Amino acid sequence: MDERVTSFSWSSSATSGAVRLGSIATAHGEIRTPAFMPVGTAATVKGLLPGQVRDAGADIVLGNTYHLMLRPGSERVRRLGGLHTFMNWPGPILTDSGGFQVFSLKELSKITEEGATFKSHIDGSKHELTPERSMAIQNDLDATITMVLDECTEHPATHERAKASMERSMRWAARCRDAFERREGYALFGIVQGGVHEDLRKASAEALVEIGFDGYAVGGLAVGEGQDEMFRVLDATVPHLPEDRPRYLMGVGRPDDIIGAVARGIDMFDCVLPTRSGRTGQAFTRRGTVNIRNARHQDDPRPLDETCACSACTDHSRAYLHHLFRCGEMLGPMLLTLHNITMYQDLMAEIRGAIGEERYDAWSSSYLEEFGRGDVDPL
């Protein structure tokens, strides 16, 4: 095994308590942290051109191993030059392990100590996903950041069940570390599990640090436990992670979730919320969420969010956006996705600015107050 220290590294430029401002160097360029990663499930951030994602301010996108291994197939992606070339995203890409989707298949999947076997939701074909296979697939995809395969414990889970599941995940994490092909500027992240049980989270973090990873994710949250529980688990987990490695909270979340998690020392986030909500007509604005399908927008010439510089807000009115959704026009989801991704990236830029100026607490109070104020008054 190649034991060179890779050039993948996170460096901090400002800290304030647990809050960290930094930058990750990778083989595919820099990731400014705290970072939000738009989800590009099947090698596309749904409804956006890659250039629009980049122009919105994203440094990195996420791809889903489960979807990509089925279509177009990881070996095909490799033959076509890897995921960066395939989807025309030259920047960093993080791929998940495929586990989350496979475990969501429930009766279509079977889990053993070896790994998972499952039937494709597309054509029923049978597939295997072990720690070793997940590493091979993510290597085919040429992921900048590879995630270990972990068992996604159901929520709620008893201490006994959460412990057994976490311990299996730790054994899988070690197998992933062994199977992962180290390359300069590439990274493998471990994932802390343990449900809502603080002692298990601590044990999981310590087990992962013992194995040694380039970064550490917190998994198994944002599964219905609520924000207070999530923050409590973060408070019990983050102190057990190394200071000098990036920390990634998986599948989170709403702007207020992100702001609270940054306060607890998280550097990276991903969530389908801005893209999925955008497709159904829900926008995230400076003043909270807006359902553009609501009839009160049909005669409103004002922009969706007057503080936003995206083209949905600078070129179009609420009345027009409402009309597009009412007619089922593709441009509606396209514009609202563009807006939501822009809003999330603007949020991250503000977060980074506030940390850099050592005023994160004051900034976050002010932001959350405005975000909670609710939409502008109807005309």
Added chain:
Amino acid sequence: MDERVTSFSWSSSATSGAVRLGSIATAHGEIRTPAFMPVGTAATVKGLLPGQVRDAGADIVLGNTYHLMLRPGSERVRRLGGLHTFMNWPGPILTDSGGFQVFSLKELSKITEEGATFKSHIDGSKHELTPERSMAIQNDLDATITMVLDECTEHPATHERAKASMERSMRWAARCRDAFERREGYALFGIVQGGVHEDLRKASAEALVEIGFDGYAVGGLAVGEGQDEMFRVLDATVPHLPEDRPRYLMGVGRPDDIIGAVARGIDMFDCVLPTRSGRTGQAFTRRGTVNIRNARHQDDPRPLDETCACSACTDHSRAYLHHLFRCGEMLGPMLLTLHNITMYQDLMAEIRGAIGEERYDAWSSSYLEEFGRGDVDPL
């Protein structure tokens, strides 16, 4: 009635036989002719941002009165500043009369000498479309170019049936001329009808010229009569239209249809083909049509059309476009629509260039030969 000569005008910069190169001055800017107008049915060219349509080279887009009168309603569009503001297309817009869609409703519509009554395909609500109402709606929409309401004769139609229908359309054309509110830089176009009957086409053209319009459209073609018949009807119609007014062939067509119609003196075109085909995976390339859904593209790293500068062709491979369609990803229709609209605008630019250089015949032979050659060989 305001009888000022409007500044709406077509001027020719080069002619060669029937072929004309020119420019239309309007209240909303210039239209270079021959021109292809992308169809923006419900105030959006499906799948494209307005800036993408403009960047592809389009000077003018088309809006559909039928769709817009139902959603969002023409009075709402007027209150919101007109269609240009509403859809953020400051350039020229042509709206159709609504007749074509209403007559397509068949049993949901009833036609009398007065006009049409019909039930909305959306909610069954009852509406009226007379020549006067069509003018009022298109005025609400602030159309740069308004089309007269005509009766769309079914194809095939006997001479007797086509004559009666054309004569009613001529009576409606006169009512439209009376009801149309003339404004500087705006225009009203008459529509020649008469089916495939040359004497009726001549009579219709003469009747319209007698009424007097700012431009003349040829309607009732591209309805299944075939290209030879269409060209024959154009040959029998165009000589009866004024030299100094723009001529618009409605609903046409494929690249070879356009090339042949330009040779016969047509200046303007519209068709859903590039947009609709794009959404279903059919691309128009320099070498004919390509169905990107075909499995032969799944490993092909080559661009869709190596001669095209659109982002579908410069940023992505056939394999990726195929993957997007296979997965039902929005980005597939977005990219193929962008490509097809770019291809059509590039075609028009080449047509204009060839006319300007007095080599239209040679150019068109060469273009049609390449277009007929078929797609590149599989890998």
